[in-house]
Amino acid sequence: MKVPIKAILLIVFYIVMVTGCSRKKDNFVSRNYHAVTAEFNALYNGYLALEQGRNSLNESYNDDYWEILPIERMQIQEDIVLPGQSKNENFNRAEEKAVKAIQKHSINIEGREKNPQIDEAYLLLGKARYFDQRFVPALAAFNNILNKYPTSDKINQVKIWREKANIRLENNEIAIKKLKRLLDEEELEDQDLADATSILAQAYLNTKSVDSAITQLEIAANATKNNDERGRYRFIQGQLYNTLGYKDSANIAFDKVIELNRKTPRIYMISAHIEKIKNFDYETGDKYALLEHLTELEENRENRPYLDKIYHQIGEHYLKNQSDSLAVTYYNKSLRTNSQDKLLVAKNYETLGDMNFDKSMYEVAGNYYDSTMASLVLNSKPYRVIKRKRDNLEDVIYYENIARVNDSILQLVNFSETERLEYFESFVEALKIKDEEEKAKAEAAERNAAGLATIDNKIGNQSQNNAAPNQAALFYFYNPTTVAYGKNEFIKIWGNRTLEDNWRWANKTTSSAGNNASDINIVDTASDEERLDPQFYISKIPTEEKAIDSISKERNFAYYQLGLIYKEKFKEYNLSKNKFQNLLSSNPEERLILLSKYNLYKIYQLLGENDEALIAKNEIVTNYPDSRYATILNNPDLANLKDENSPENIYEAIYTQHENQQYAEVISKCENYINVFDGDPIVSKFELLKATATGRLFGYEAYKKAINYVAITFANTEEGKQAQKIEEELLPKISATDFIEETEDVSTNxxxxxxxxxxxxxxxxxxxxxxxxxxxxxxxxxxxxxxxxxxxxxxxxxxxxxxxxxxxxxxxxxxxxxxxxxxxxxxxxxxxxxxxxxxxxxxxxxxxxxxxx
CATH class of the missing domain: 3.30.70 (Alpha-Beta Plaits)
Structure with a gap:
């Protein structure tokens, strides 16, 4: 039987190829076979995986345009990865392909590599490890090329990538030295030059050499052929010029970004516009031209994904022009875009909070600050700043409510019978209108519910083959009419309640923006007949002199506390001045007069109102010559020395006695100085120290009672909050009176x-x-x-x-x-x-x- 010639030739060819392509032989066939196989199989697939991994990194990375952008878009993750694991499977696959190319196609004969693609494989290996954030192994791969393949055509790229790894390892000085040497010794062009200078700019940024970074970015932006990179480099240049205060140079850089238009990612162009607007000079610039520019950005359909930033900037524009209502509108528009920029959201909420604070709408401001904190990183510096402001606002809200409610009550007390009747008749008319509106809503809800029931019955009678009805349409909370009615009924029954545990408890009732707790209680606890009777409300006005005096004292103390809070915590000296002046014009108790006048004196000095300060000083010195404040005013140098009679030093002396177990004397002195310094913030400290000494001397029940007094009386001070914590956490733990059996197994001391x-x-x-x-x-x-x-x-x-x-x-x-x-x-x-x-x-x-x- 004859064997076909073609089959014989095929077998011979196969044998020659197998024997000739051995990795141990240095011949033309072997070298080219392994080079071609490595390049178009393992390395091709490896670079595909690497590119997919880089794309996924870019898609998941969000730039923070409130800070200087990094040169390279890569989020460094703090998660610990175990050996053999990878943060991204694409990079793991690229690494595997690189290793496969090295293992199966390396032709190492007598210490020299004969396959020209192996250096490319090590470069791929280093890049895969770099993007997988394993920088030390990446550095090892790059160094391997430099040591074994010094004549590689990729040698300059390898040197650049090595310094990128060094920078990630915070070896910035080493990277700067080697990159400068590379730029001096080699004539890099195009992308290699762009890569080297851009990464050198990052090293300069890391070492705070901003001027040098700008210079390198200029070279990189001119050298790169990638418009995405060019737009980024130009934008970073503008940011850096701004940090140096060179607004004109920054605007030129931003203009170059804007000129790229659609050639670069649109976010760079929009951000460049916004940064230019931030640099606008409102004293000399054309405000109308700026507003037209902002309007164009807002109306451009291509800018819809970035309306959160544009609306915010328009809001900033109106705020600077004192158009507060328009500013609020645009801040709210920015919030309604559901922006992914958490810091932008936080800034919107914070600005709205500040605006409401300036209008004395403290509860609303507090809610905005709560939303601000929800958009910030927990325990970050911005978070702590807002939290401190929000905590301080608790006291403001508390005392402003007291002042507002008591002022209203005292105003009603001073009304004549005719004025009272007119006031409550208008109040009752408003209630009747509200009742009619709620009745109309309820009837509409009933009609709507009846219509839904009819539709439901008809649908139920249809054939089983018909499509099932949309059950979501029948859901209570999807019907705005029934929801509105439900909300009104809830508030009518329960009042305003915070979303929290045990919200039904009586002490959980909170005040709303327009009402106070007492209003809600009076209206909601009244019968239907009483609610619409003006005489019912008139009868609730206090008439006893003792009750009126108590309300007046409470209001005056609230004024005093507000004056201190605005002065000490918020540095709002005009607000503080108004509160102290209102207090002094409200027939305050003697204990508050001297303290208020002295605080007014200090405020006048801070505001530069020297004539007013002199008048306040003379009043104190003349009317209270024996007070320590008069002594300080007559001898200003004493203010810088230790005042042994100051409340702080007296407290320290008594606290030392407490440490020496002189509890009876501590209690006696605390009681004395609580009366002496009545109205001073340090009173709460004396009360807490007295409570502690009482507990040490008289035991649990006396301590419990004293701590409860501090927690209730000084609820909005640090000492009051500390007492509340003791009451909630410590007292239950020490309440047991049963003795422990004294055996050696149980009791060791x-x-x-x-x-x-x-x-x-x-x-x-x-x-x-x-x-x-x-x-x-x-x-x-x-x-x-x-x-x-x-x-x-x-x-x-x-x-x-x-x-x-x-x-x-x-x-x-x-x-x-x-x-x-x-x-x-x-x-x-x-x-x-x-x-x-x-x-x-x-x-x-x-x-x-x-x-x-």
């Missing part, structure tokens, strides 16, 4: 206690000294003594350091005969846990009766 009546105080110090000398003679134990006040009549001398119940109970057996003669006073032993209960609840007699059984 014991105390030996000698009890002294306070009539024997002179003997305590001598007894402790004798006891210390005796304890030195006891071996194997490290014993120490202390003195603890138990109650107003009893003090303990305590021995610490015993670990065994039996040893503690028979402590005297550890003493020598001589020492027993020195220490004859009776004692008792107690575990540390039970001693804590005894000190907290002052139930020593109960413990002793139980231990003696």
């Amino acid at each position: 014991f105390k030996v206690i000698y009890k002294f009546e306070n009539t024997e105080l002179e003997n305590i110090e001598m007894f402790q000294k004798t006891l210390d000398s005796v304890l030195k003679n006891i071996k194997y134990y490290n014993l120490k003594t202390s003195v603890d006040v138990y109650n107003p009549n009893t003090t303990f001398v305590i021995i610490h350091g015993l670990k065994n119940a039996q040893v503690a109970k028979t402590f005297d057996q550890l003493l020598t005969k001589e020492d027993k003669q020195k220490i004859t006073k009776p004692y008792f032993a107690i575990s540390s846990a039970n001693y804590q209960i005894v000190q907290i609840h002052k139930n020593l007699d109960t413990y002793l009766s139980l231990s003696n059984k």
Whole structure:
């Protein structure tokens, strides 16, 4: 049987190819076979995977245009990746292809690589590792090329990529040195030049050399053939010029970005427009031309994805021109675009909050600040700034509400009977109109519900083959009429409630922008007949002199606190001045007059109103010559020295007594200085210190009562909040009075206690000294003594350091005969846990009766 000639030739050709393409042979066939196979198989697929990975990085990366943009768009992730894992499967695949090309197609004979594609494989390997954020392995791959393939045609690219890896590893000085050497020694062109200078610019930025970075970016922007890169480099140039204060140069750079138009990503062009607008000089520039420009940007359909930024900038324009209502409109438009720029959203909310704060709409401002914080990174510096402002606003809201409500009540008190009747008749008419509107809405809701039920019945009777009805259309909350009715009914029944746990509780009622809690309670608790009777409301106006005086005092104290808050926390000196002036014109209590006048004096100085300051000073010196404020005004140098009679120094002295367990004296002095400094912010500190001393001297129940007083009376101070925390968290933990069984397994620390009546105080110090000398003679134990006040009549001398119940109970057996003669006073032993209960609840007699059984 004859074998076909073609088959024989095919077999021969296959044998020649297999034997001739060995990686151990350096011949034409072997070199070209492995080069072509590596380039058009492994490396081709590897670069495809690399490009896919880079595209996914670009799509997921969001530039922060509020900061200087990085040269390269790549988000560094802090997540820890275990060996063998990858942050992006595309880069993992590219790395695998590069490794495959090296392993299967490398022709290394006598230490020299014969396959010209292997350096390309190592370059791919380094790039894949770089974009996968494994910079040290990437650096190793690039160095491998430089060491083994110094004549590679990719050598300049490799040097650039190596320095990119060095920069990511924060070796900026090394990168600058080597890149400058590369630019000096080699004549780079086109993209290689753009890559080298742009990455050098990043190294300069990292080392705060802004001028050098601008120069390198100019070279990169001119050299690159990629318009995306050119637009980015020009925009960064403009940002850098702005940081240096060169607005004209910045605008030229932004104009170059705008000239690229559709050749570069539109976000660069829009951002360039906005940055130019930010640089606009409102004193000398053409405001009408600027507004026309902003309007063109707003109306351009291509700019729709960026309306959040455009609306915000239009809002800024109107705000600077004092067109507040238009500014608010555009800030709200920006918010309604559902922008993905969290910082932009935060700035919109913050600006709206500031605008409402300036209008004294503090509750609304507080809500805007809450929204601002929700859009900021938790615990970041901007977040902390807004949180501090929001926390301070709590006090403002609280006292402004008190001032507003009490002013309204006092105004009604001063009305004549005719004025009261006219006022409440108009109020009742407004209620009737509101009731009619709600009734109309309810009837509309009922008709709508009946119509839906009819439609539902008809649909139910249709054939089963028909399409199912849209159940969503029947859902209660999809019907705006029923929802509006439901909201009104809820507010009517419950009032305004914050979305939180236990919202039904009576103490959770909060005030709304137009009403206060007392309004809601009076209206909502009245019967239908009473609600529409003006005389019902007139009867609620206080008439007793004592009640009116109390309301007046509460209002005056609110004015005083607001004056302090605006002065000390917000530096709003005009607002503070108004509050203190209102207070002084409202017949305030004597205790607030001097403090208010002195604060007004300081405010006049801060505002540069020297004549007013002089008048305030003379009033204080003349009318209160013996006060410490008069002393300070007569001797200004004393203000810079330590004032021993200042509230702060007095508090420190009393606190030192507290640390020395002089609790009775602390309580007495705190009560005295609370009256002396009544109205001063430091009063809350004295009250909390008094509560603590009370607890140490009289026990749990007295402490609980005192802490509750501080928490309620000073709810909006730091001390009040601390007391609230103690009340909620600490008191429940120490409320138990049951003693713990004293066994060696449970209680490992014991105390030996000698009890002294306070009539024997002179003997305590001598007894402790004798006891210390005796304890030195006891071996194997490290014993120490202390003195603890138990109650107003009893003090303990305590021995610490015993670990065994039996040893503690028979402590005297550890003493020598001589020492027993020195220490004859009776004692008792107690575990540390039970001693804590005894000190907290002052139930020593109960413990002793139980231990003696």
